[in-house]
Amino acid sequence: MTATEMSGSRGRRRSFDVDEAVETAMRLFHARGYDAVGVAELGAELGIKPPSFYAAFGSKAGLFERALHRYAAGEANIFARAQAEGGGVAEVIGRTLLLAARLYPRRNGVAGCLVLDGARNSADPEAAALAEAMRKAGAAAIRDFIATREPERAAALADFVMITMRGMSAAARDGADEAALTAFAEMAGRAFRRELAAEG
Structure with a gap:
């Protein structure tokens, strides 16, 4: 699934693959633990800025929840x-x-x-x-x-x-x-x- 997020007040748009983002986050959380992975690092790994991150996932915990469900579904x-x-x-x-x-x-x-x-x-x-x-x-x-x-x-x-x-x-x-x-x-x-x- 591809999500298109707003990443600026003038309507500049940034697209990223949400499924791929959750998969990447899942690997990071799994390898290092939840607390050791920061929002800035997640944003850099996913290729999105904090506004797009929060728009897509709500919070770091929101992304963790999706990562947990993805992990448990496999x-x-x-x-x-x-x-x-x-x-x-x-x-x-x-x-x-x-x-x-x-x-x-x-x-x-x-x-x-x-x-x-x-x-x-x-x-x-x-x-x-x-x-x-x-x-x-x-x-x-x-x-x-x-x-x-x-x-x-x-x-x-x-x-x-x-x-x-x-x-x-x-x-x-x-x-x-x-x-x-x-x-x-x-x-x-x-x-x-x-x-x-x-x-x-």
């Missing part, structure tokens, strides 16, 4: 991808963790999960709330799926999965590679399977 939605392949609860959760092990290692200067880590410890409450809302939505989807088999323990088991994924994301940002994360994911998957089989 391959980063590992639970949806795992679920789409079918199988029972233990199989799908194990597959989810293995997909995280493939997705999170550093590639092209980017590591971890944007949703889990992009606004970690952010000084901007709006950005932190946006990321938290998406994390909660993801946790709710996992909880509801687990509840099809273990309704009484679904919340605790979903917490296990989410905490595991957050730890894997943080480890990837600290340099853990795919082999190390895969080994951990396999262990976590076995632990989940044992807990799922245990009587509540």
Whole structure:
């Protein structure tokens, strides 16, 4: 989608591709975190001046929200991808963790999960709330799926999965590679399977 924004009081117009802008912002936020990326830098990277930036996105947090949704709509939605392949609860959760092990290692200067880590410890409450809302939505989807088999323990088991994924994301940002994360994911998957089989 191409947007044409006004960038001057005399009607000078500047055109830019909004989808491309969101993709660029997503990469910057993912690589460095929300707080480390300023509006001036975003404008320079996107090739637009602040008036056009604010006209298009409303605020830096507004752009971050769009970047989060774009990220979650792609391959980063590992639970949806795992679920789409079918199988029972233990199989799908194990597959989810293995997909995280493939997705999170550093590639092209980017590591971890944007949703889990992009606004970690952010000084901007709006950005932190946006990321938290998406994390909660993801946790709710996992909880509801687990509840099809273990309704009484679904919340605790979903917490296990989410905490595991957050730890894997943080480890990837600290340099853990795919082999190390895969080994951990396999262990976590076995632990989940044992807990799922245990009587509540």
